[in-house]
Amino acid sequence: MMIRYASYFIAALLPLLLFRWFAPASIGEIDFWLLWLLAMVLVSLPVIYAEIALAYRSAEAPLAGMQKLTREADASALWRGFGWLAALVSIIIAALVISGASTGILTALTELNSAPEVPSFAIAAGLMVIAALLSLLGVSPLPIGLGLMLIGLIFGVANGLPNITFAMTNISLGEWARAVALALVSVGAGTGLYWFGQNRITKQAVTAVGVDNHHAQNPSRPQASSEYRATKLVLPIWILQLLVGVVALFISGMTLPPIGQLLYWAGVIFVASYLIHYSTQQLAHRFGLLLSLAITSIIALLLVVAIPTVWLVGILVIISSIAVLLLSVFAGWQMKISHLRKSLNFGNEAFYNLWRVAIRLIVPVALLLALIGWMIQWLS
Numbered sequence: 596m597m598i599r600y601a602s603y604f605i606a607a608l609l610p611l612l613l614f615r616w617f618a619p620a621s622i623g624e625i626d627f628w629l630l631w632l633l634a635m636v637l638v639s640l641p642v643i644y645a646e647i648a649l650a651y652r653s654a655e656a657p658l659a660g661m662q663k664l665t666r667e668a669d670a671s672a673l674w675r676g677f678g679w680l681a682a683l684v685s686i687i688i689a690a691l692v693i694s695g696a697s698t699g700i701l702t703a704l705t706e707l708n709s710a711p712e713v714p715s716f717a718i719a720a721g722l723m724v725i726a727a728l729l730s731l732l733g734v735s736p737l738p739i740g741l742g743l744m745l746i747g748l749i750f751g752v753a754n755g756l757p758n759i760t761f762a763m764t765n766i767s768l769g770e771w772a773r774a775v776a777l778a779l780v781s782v783g784a785g786t787g788l789y790w791f792g793q794n795r796i797t798k799q800a801v802t803a804v805g806v807d808n809h810h811a812q813n814p815s816r817p818q819a820s821s822e823y824r825a826t827k828l829v830l831p832i833w834i835l836q837l838l839v840g841v842v843a844l845f846i847s848g849m850t851l852p853p854i855g856q857l858l859y860w861a862g863v864i865f866v867a868s869y870l871i872h873y874s875t876q877q878l879a880h881r882f883g884l885l886l887s888l889a890i891t892s893i894i895a896l897l898l899v900v901a902i903p904t905v906w907l908v909g910i911l912v913i914i915s916s917i918a919v920l921l922l923s924v925f926a927g928w929q930m931k932i933s934h935l936r937k938s939l940n941f942g943n944e945a946f947y948n949l950w951r952v953a954i955r956l957i958v959p960v961a962l963l964l965a966l967i968g969w970m971i972q973w974l975s
Contacts, residue, residue, distance in 0.1 A: 601869075602792035602828075604737040605783055606835045608866050611744055612692050613781040614843040616908050617773050622757075622848055624764045630771055634778035635840075638961050640833055641953040642784040642919055645926040647825045648938035650793040652930075657681050657787035658877045660794070661925075670929040677925065680918035681787035682877040686891060687914065688786070689870040690898035691907045693722050696860040696867075698904070703856035719899045722864055727892040729868035730875060736865035743862030748846060750855025757848040772968030775961060776912050781843075782836040785919035789832060791873055825939045871895060912969055920962050927955030 653660030658678030665674050697719035704710040711718075729736050764770075779785060851859060871891055878887035898907065926935065932951075941947045 598734055598792070601734045601737060602789050602832055603835060604734075604741055605788050605792070605869075606832045607839050608737070608741055608744070609783045610781045610836060610840040610843040611748075612863065612866060613688070614777065614840070614847045615695070616691070617777045617781070622844060623759050623761050624770070625761050626763055626766050627770055627774060628844070630766070630774035631777055631840075631844075634771075634775045634961065635782075635833075635837060637953060637957050638775060638919075639778045639782050639784045639836070640829070641950055641958055642779070642923060643782070643789060643829050643833055644825055644939060644950055645922055645954055646784070646787065646790040647793055647828050648935055649922075649926060649930075650790040651823070651825070652934055652938040654794070656794050656877060656880065657790045659880045660790065664925075664930070667934075668929050668931060670925070674921060674925045674929060677785075677918055677921040678787070678877065680914060680921065681785065681790075682874040682891075683894075684786045684911065684915045684918055685788065685870040685874045686895050687898060687907060687911045688780075689726065689867040689874075690723070690895050690902070691904065691911060692863050693726060693867050693895070693899050694719050694904045694907060696722055696863045697899075699856050699860045703853040703860075706853045716900045720896060723867075723892070723896050723899050726864050726868040727871055727888070727895070729865060730872040730888070730891075732868070733872055734869065736868045740862040740865030740869075743858050743865065745862075747851060747855040747857075747859025747862065748849075750858065751846065751849045751851040754850060754852050754855070756846070757850075759845070759848075768964060768968035769972045770968075772912075772965040772972065775965035776916075776969075777840075779919055780911060780915050781840065782833075785915050785922060786873075787877070788873060791876070793828065823940055824942070826941065909969075909973065913966070916962050916966055920959060923954050923958040923962070927951065927958075 649660060649664060653663045655663055658675075658681075661675045661678040664670075665672060697715050700722075701710060701715055701718060783789065874891045875884065875887045878890055881887075882890065902910070935951075936947055939947060939950065941950070
């Protein structure tokens, strides 16, 4: 039963998890808010539609689904890289938030005069091991993580909200880069998480649309197709992301008391465990469950111990942008028009045409401009 709501938990959790890495310097910039809203509409929304459509079309999880879809479209195996990158992105997110959790917990314990004589990277390694063990529970840690994080944030609200002064600033490519990163990474676009969640719900009830002789043998399929609408799945997720994102922007600069920090970061560990679970499930298609868990845990452990947090943010931006670029070009240029039209099942042809223009042209151009903006920032 919990699987049905996993996508909604993720939609609510990712902004709370990741806004702090991208937003604090821009909280009071009105133009940044407007750029973020624009990126949410022009970039994130089309990409989430693409994920849900490919989930429905393939009736498989991202890694296995991309293999099926590339064979069906007679496309290069290069496009299967999205499945691998999506798994890697979720591992990087898990490493990033665990790294933040180790620093936050150490800070809270220091304020409580209870800090152990242990380096931060050792605490991070221990927390990652705990998250890997919790990943065996599957979806179950998500509501626990959300509950703990919300309780911790309530402590912060009781402690006082940050005083924000709003002003218009000059718009730059760097600002657009942060807005796109926030719109993509913080809503999980390109991670395949919504694809994975949708597949888990419909795997037994829905099969791939493109098997014509199966249509003849399964008279209930046309009825299921007529009832299915990608919009019914996408819009609730996207609207929830938008609302939680606005809240997360307001509170991303908020200071939590020590108890609030401990509760919040404990919740983060539970959420990170689901990201590890997702990556493990993807790699299990190729390596088997136990070996995949070992590979995922080792990569996450190496990232959290050996890579500084600020570098993890940069790696996350680059790899997630490449993953989304692969997804958008594959969905827009490699997939057959008739297949995606059936998988999206828009009630109006004009909506499909708008989505196709966005996924083929707007999303790739926006991502390339954002990457240029990040390069300019890093070089300066």
